[in-house]
Amino acid sequence: MSSGRHGSDLLIRNARAFAGTSAGSEISVLVRDGKIERIAPEIEAESVSGDVPRIDAGGRTVISGLVDVHVHFRDPGLAHKEGWERGSAGALHGGVTSVVEVQNNPPLSVSLEALNERIEHVRARSRVDFGCLANLLPRSLDELASMAPYTPAFKLFLGGSTGMGGLEDRPTLRMLFAKAAEAGRMVVAHCEDEALLRAGKNAHPEATALQHHLVRSAEAEVRSIEQAIELCEETGAALHVFHISTAEGVERVRRARRLGLSVSSSTAPHYLLLSCEDAGRLGNLMKVNPSIKTPRDAEGVLAGLADGTVEAIGTDHAPHPLEEKTRDYKHAPSGMPSVDLLWPLTFELVRRGLLDPDTALVSVTSRAAESLGLVGKGRLQAGFDGDLVLFDPKRTRRVVGMDLPSRSRWSAYEGMELSGFPELVVRRGEVVFRDGVTTCAAGGIPLTLMAELPGRSKDLLEDPGRPGGSGGVSAG
Numbered sequence: 001m002s003s004g005r006h007g008s009d010l011l012i013r014n015a016r017a018f019a020g021t022s023a024g025s026e027i028s029v030l031v032r033d034g035k036i037e038r039i040a041p042e043i044e045a046e047s048v049s050g051d052v053p054r055i056d057a058g059g060r061t062v063i064s065g066l067v068d069v070h071v072h073f074r075d076p077g078l079a080h081k082e083g084w085e086r087g088s089a090g091a092l093h094g095g096v097t098s099v100v101e102v103q104n105n106p107p108l109s110v111s112l113e114a115l116n117e118r119i120e121h122v123r124a125r126s127r128v129d130f131g132c133l134a135n136l137l138p139r140s141l142d143e144l145a146s147m148a149p150y151t152p153a154f155k156l157f158l159g160g161s162t163g164m165g166g167l168e169d170r171p172t173l174r175m176l177f178a179k180a181a182e183a184g185r186m187v188v189a190h191c192e193d194e195a196l197l198r199a200g201k202n203a204h205p206e207a208t209a210l211q212h213h214l215v216r217s218a219e220a221e222v223r224s225i226e227q228a229i230e231l232c233e234e235t236g237a238a239l240h241v242f243h244i245s246t247a248e249g250v251e252r253v254r255r256a257r258r259l260g261l262s263v264s265s266s267t268a269p270h271y272l273l274l275s276c277e278d279a280g281r282l283g284n285l286m287k288v289n290p291s292i293k294t295p296r297d298a299e300g301v302l303a304g305l306a307d308g309t310v311e312a313i314g315t316d317h318a319p320h321p322l323e324e325k326t327r328d329y330k331h332a333p334s335g336m337p338s339v340d341l342l343w344p345l346t347f348e349l350v351r352r353g354l355l356d357p358d359t360a361l362v363s364v365t366s367r368a369a370e371s372l373g374l375v376g377k378g379r380l381q382a383g384f385d386g387d388l389v390l391f392d393p394k395r396t397r398r399v400v401g402m403d404l405p406s407r408s409r410w411s412a413y414e415g416m417e418l419s420g421f422p423e424l425v426v427r428r429g430e431v432v433f434r435d436g437v438t439t440c441a442a443g444g445i446p447l448t449l450m451a452e453l454p455g456r457s458k459d460l461l462e463d464p465g466r467p468g469g470s471g472g473v474s475a476g
């Protein structure tokens with residue numbers, strides 16, 4: 001689909017390499033036709049042929065544009081909740097230049113025709129490059145092979161969430177996994193066990209936001225991950241567990257990887273920076289699925305990121321208007337926005353000493369791209385796309401939900417003092433965001449996917465030039 005990758009020329013001088021909260025060594029980056037051509041301590045403008053636009057970074061830190069592996073922009077279908085124009089503007093605000101989008105409201109991507117219609121719809125509106133996950137459902141089975149070349153993976157709901165019921169019939173699930181493997185794409189799963197979700201609901205009939213982590217329990221996630229791993233073993237499918245929220249769930253993924261299974265996972269900022277102890281303060285604003293668990297679970301997920309069991313941090317950006325979130329617990333929809341804050345929130349993990357700088361960075365850049373088989377994204381390296389973010393690691397700002405681009409206009413992180421707010425964002429050599437203002441209309445293109453199916457490219461994973469060491473390499 002996106003063979004005609006294109007872009008602009010740009011020379012950025014006087015930037016600093018990423019070194020956590022301090023300033024790294026001086027670097028310049030030259031982008032030609034949208035791709036990084038050269039990175040060096042200093043590139044003299046005179047040494048660059050042609051009339052290449054220049055930017056003096058003024059000592060700001062430069063990193064690769066972020067890859068958010070999990071967003072919901074609800075468009076087409078529920079564009080009043082976000083839409084691609086606002087959603088992708090939010091992405092740029094958070095330093096995100098590529099998103100993988102999960103459609104969980106009709107029209108679902110259950111046929112090649114529906115998927116291609118969605119891709120064309122998004123291409124006309126998105127300011128960031130994008131991948132559209134196809135839905136893995138009994139009614140999409142016949143179309144999986146034809147959809148595979150156009151989607152990073154197939155999205156499966158093992159547990160029901162906003163707008164989607166979960167699947168639990170084992171023979172059906174086995175067939176879905178087997179057919180996904182046959183089509184050569186991994187299964188990306190929302191893992192919560194439907195029977196345990198029902199049990200949680202019945203056990204807490206008068207639940208409020210304070211009991212959300214008991215209604216949608218840790219056991220529900222762990223049991224579902226176990227089942228998904230069993231299905232991988234039985235069918236040979238590759239599995240990526242989205243938004244992992246429990247220490248035990250991470251341990252199950254770790255064990256599966258040790259056994260050589262092709263199992264990977266990602267988490268979200270709210271499972272790392274918040275815990276169920278914040279429910280009194282935040283109420284339904286932190287009602288998300290899976291639920292936000294205990295501080296011990298957050299520690300377990302952070303350990304998973306550190307050793308590479310959890311490869312990526314994606315936001316699961318799931319916007320709803322405040323008037324819907326402030327209904328009583330039972331009627332408030334699940335989900336929170338945060339694509340607008342992905343880099344500041346990730347950088348906060350570094351500032352708090354919860355993650356080392358390299359792990360934090362690769363979790364939203366190179367490792368995130370690789371976890372879903374996206375090519376040419378997420379590395380500050382010659383040959384990769386010229387997606388860049390400039391920020392000042394010393395500058396802080398308080399989060400004001402009303403000022404964020406997302407249509408929801410509220411944030412669970414309201415008032416939090418964060419650093420890492422992008423000041424300049426470049427998409428394939430073009431300046432698309434500067435000092436809080438989006439400077440492009442649309443222009444995003446479909447992400448290039450690994451031609452080789454299934455799962456992830458060994459070459460990519462074994463690249464010695466990859467930042468952050470070998471953590472996250474799957475044996476599968």
Ligand SMILES: [Zn+2]
Pocket residue numbers: 070072102316318
């Ligand atoms: Zn989601």
